[in-house]
Amino acid sequence: SHDMMGIHPYSGLEDPYSLYPHSLRNIDELCASIVRSHRETSQYRVEELQALRWKLFSREEIQTYQSKSVDEMWQHCAIRLTDAVQFVVEFAKHIPGFRMLSQNDQIALLKTGSMEVVLVRMSRFFNTENNTVFFDGKFAGTEVFKSLACGDLIAAVFDFAHGMCALKLTEQQIALFSALVLINADRPCLEDRGKVQRVQRSVELGLTHILHRDNQESLMHKLYQRMAVLRSLCSLHMEKLRWFSQRYPLTAHSLFPPLYKELFA
Numbered sequence: 001s002h003d004m005m006g007i008h009p010y011s012g013l014e015d016p017y018s019l020y021p022h023s024l025r026n027i028d029e030l031c032a033s034i035v036r037s038h039r040e041t042s043q044y045r046v047e048e049l050q051a052l053r054w055k056l057f058s059r060e061e062i063q064t065y066q067s068k069s070v071d072e073m074w075q076h077c078a079i080r081l082t083d084a085v086q087f088v089v090e091f092a093k094h095i096p097g098f099r100m101l102s103q104n105d106q107i108a109l110l111k112t113g114s115m116e117v118v119l120v121r122m123s124r125f126f127n128t129e130n131n132t133v134f135f136d137g138k139f140a141g142t143e144v145f146k147s148l149a150c151g152d153l154i155a156a157v158f159d160f161a162h163g164m165c166a167l168k169l170t171e172q173q174i175a176l177f178s179a180l181v182l183i184n185a186d187r188p189c190l191e192d193r194g195k196v197q198r199v200q201r202s203v204e205l206g207l208t209h210i211l212h213r214d215n216q217e218s219l220m221h222k223l224y225q226r227m228a229v230l231r232s233l234c235s236l237h238m239e240k241l242r243w244f245s246q247r248y249p250l251t252a253h254s255l256f257p258p259l260y261k262e263l264f265a
C-alpha cells in the first residue's frame with residue numbers, strides 16, 4: 001500500500017555528500033535543493049496568491065458550504081487536505097537526505113509530519129487582513145467550515161496561520177522550516193533514529209545558516225515554539241478524526257481518500 005505514496009526505495013548512493021554537509025558549500029547546496037523542492041511543490045507562488053486576494057466567497061456560497069451535512073463537508077475537506085499532503089510528499093522526496101532514509105522511516109516521518117507541513121504552508125495561503133484562507137478557489141473565513149462541527153480545531157488552525165504570518169518568513173525560510181518540521185528524529189516508530197538525527201542536524205545547520213545570512217537569528221527560538229503548537233494542533237486533528245470515524249464509519253471508511261486514511265487513520 002506504500003506504493004500509493006509513490007515512494008520508491010533509493011540506493012542511498014545518489015547524494016553521498018549531502019548527509020554530512022560540513023563545508024559551507026555543502027550547506028548552501030542543501031539549502032538550494034530544499035528551496036527548489038519547496039518552490040516546485042508549493043502549487044501557487046506568493047505573488048499569484050497576492051493577486052487572488054480580492055476573490056472572496058459570497059454570502060450564498062458560504063451558505064451552500066454551511067448547509068452541507070457534517071459527513072459531506074468532512075469528505076470534501078479530506079479530499080482538499082489530501083491533495084495538499086500529496087504535494088508535501090513530493091516536497092519530501094526531493095530533499096536530499098530524506099530519500100536516503102529507509103522507506104519505513106520516510107513513511108513514519110510523513111505520517112506525523114505531513115499534516116504539520118500543510119499547516120506551515122497554510123500561512124502562504126492566508127490573508128491576515130480578513131482572516132481568510134485560500135480554499136476551493138476563493139478566500140474563506142472560519143464560517144465556511146461551520147458544518148464540520150469542529151469549531152475549536154478550525155479556530156486553532158486559523159490562529160496558528162495568523163501567528164506564522166506575523167513572523168513574515170521568506171520563501172527560503174519557510175522551505176527550510178518545513179524540512180525541519182518533517183525531518184524530526186523524535187517521531188515515533190523510527191528504525192534508524194541515528195540516521196534521521198544526522199539528516200535533521202544538517203537541515204538545522206541549513207536553517208541556522210540562512211537565518212544568520214538574513215540577520216534574523218532570533219527567529220530560531222520562535223520557530224521552535226511554533227513546532228510545539230503544531231504538535232498540539234495535529235493531535236487535535238487526530239482526535240477530531242477519531243470522533244468523526246466513530247460517528248460516520250461508512251464515510252470515513254469508504255469515501256475518504258486512501259492516502260488520508262493511510263496517513264492519519
Ligand code: CLR
Nearest residue numbers: 077078080081084118121122125133134135157
Ligand atoms: C494549505 C496549504 C496547501 C494548500 C491547502 C489546501 C487545503 C487547505 C489547506 C491549504 C489549509 C487547511 C484547510 C485545507 C482544506 C481544509 C482545511 C483550509 C491552504 C481546513 C482547516 C479544514 C480541516 C478539516 C479537517 C478536520 C478534515 O498547499
